[in-house]
Amino acid sequence: SYVLTQPPSVSAAPGRTATITCGGNDIGSKSVHWYQQRPGQAPVLVIYYDSDRPSGTPERFSGSNSGNTATLTISRVEAGDEADYYCHVWDRSSDQQVFGGGTKLTVL
Amino acid sequence: EVKLSESGGGSVRPGGSLRLSCTASGFTFSTYAINWVRQAPGKGLEWVSSFSSGGDTYYADSVKGRFTISRDNAHNTVHLHMNSLRAGDTAVYYCAKPFQEHVLQGGMDVWGEGTTVTVSS
Numbered sequence: 001s002y003v004l005t006q007p008p009s010v011s012a013a014p015g016r017t018a019t020i021t022c023g024g025n026d027i028g029s030k031s032v033h034w035y036q037q038r039p040g041q042a043p044v045l046v047i048y049y050d051s052d053r054p055s056g057t058p059e060r061f062s063g064s065n066s067g068n069t070a071t072l073t074i075s076r077v078e079a080g081d082e083a084d085y086y087c088h089v090w091d092r093s094s095d096q097q098v099f100g101g102g103t104k105l106t107v108l
Numbered sequence: 109e110v111k112l113s114e115s116g117g118g119s120v121r122p123g124g125s126l127r128l129s130c131t132a133s134g135f136t137f138s139t140y141a142i143n144w145v146r147q148a149p150g151k152g153l154e155w156v157s158s159f160s161s162g163g164d165t166y167y168a169d170s171v172k173g174r175f176t177i178s179r180d181n182a183h184n185t186v187h188l189h190m191n192s193l194r195a196g197d198t199a200v201y202y203c204a205k206p207f208q209e210h211v212l213q214g215g216m217d218v219w220g221e222g223t224t225v226t227v228s229s
Contacts, residue, residue, distance in 0.1 A: 001169060033215030035153070042202055042222060043145075043153065048215030054207070086153050090213030095166050097143065097155035097212075 002091040004100035011106040012077045020103045022070040022087035030089045032070040034063060037084045037102075046085075047072060074105070082107045110134040110218050112142075112203050117223030120193055128188040128223060130203030137184040139209040143216060144177065144188050146199035146225075156201070159186055161210050170196075193227045200224050 005023040012018035022032060032050050035043035045054055047063040050070065060075045074081055087100040116128040130142060144156040157177040158166040165177050176189040186203060200222040206214035 031213055035216075037153075042219040043204075043216075044219075045207065045215045045217045048207060048217075054215075054217060084152075088153075088215070092213075096168060097145075097158060097166075099145075099153040099155060102152035 001094055001096065002089070002098045004087055004089065004098055006085075006087060006100040006103045008101070009104045009106065011108055012074075013108045014077055014079060016077055018074040018077050018081070018105055020072040020074075020085050020105065022072070022100050023068055024070075024089065024098075025068060027068055027070050027089065028066045030065075030091070032063065032065050033088045034061075034072045035086045035088065036081075037086065039083075043086065077105075077107055079107050081105060112205060112218055112220035114201060114203055114220040114223035117201065117225045119226045119228065121229055122194055122227055124193050124227070125189070125191045126193065126225060128190065128201055128225070130186045130188075130220060132184045132186075132205070135205075136209070138181040140205045141210075141212050142179070142186040143204045143206070144186075144201060145204055145216075145219075146197075146201045147222075148196075148199040151199075154199070157188060158212055160212055166212070190225070193225075195227050198225060198227050 034047040037043040046057045050065040051063040141160045143158045174192045202222045204216035204219040207217035208214040
């Protein structure tokens with residue numbers, strides 16, 4: 001089955017840039033979605049189809065996807081961005097949804 | 109308001125059964141896939157099952173043969189029938205919809221609040 005690999009944790013100081021990666025075999029050929037989940041809350045979609053933002057997602061959030069790595073970039077990090085972030089794809093070869101293991105973003 | 113609401117969670121012994129329900133409002137239910145995603149305590153998100161708008165069903169390997177997803181478009185509801193439950197099935201179960209109609213691979217833009225399933229002797 002298809003596997004998505006994320007770093008367990010990432011940290012950034014306020015005002016700096018946080019980069020969260022999501023690795024998968026030829027993930028660049030798939031559509032990647034990203035979710036933010038704060039403690040005790042349901043996930044929230046922040047990026048869809050690699051780089052599109054739903055209304056409500058700040059422009060500070062951006063995404064890219066190429067080769068074997070998709071990336072979520074959060075510019076000008078704020079304390080409120082502290083959360084767990086998950087990448088997600090649909091794997092056509094197995095007809096299954098796949099989530100990455102999640103990355104905890106800590107704002108220093 | 110577009111909304112999903114889960115119900116049916118509870119405590120059950122290993123080997124037992126439960127039926128979860130996901131009730132939708134505020135959108136044309138029949139044209140959207142519905143997904144079940146679970147989260148074990150302190151763990152990450154794990155996809156469980158999907159029911160497409162076209163009537164196809166999909167399951168994670170971990171639940172195949174034990175869980176069955178069904179859909180009632182007349183009542184805007186999707187059910188997850190869970191049999192032969194194991195301790196490893198203990199989790200918060202969320203239902204979620206893709207933001208686009210008629211697709212499975214879209215990002216999930218609406219999630220319910222979740223319902224908790226505990227499997228323990």
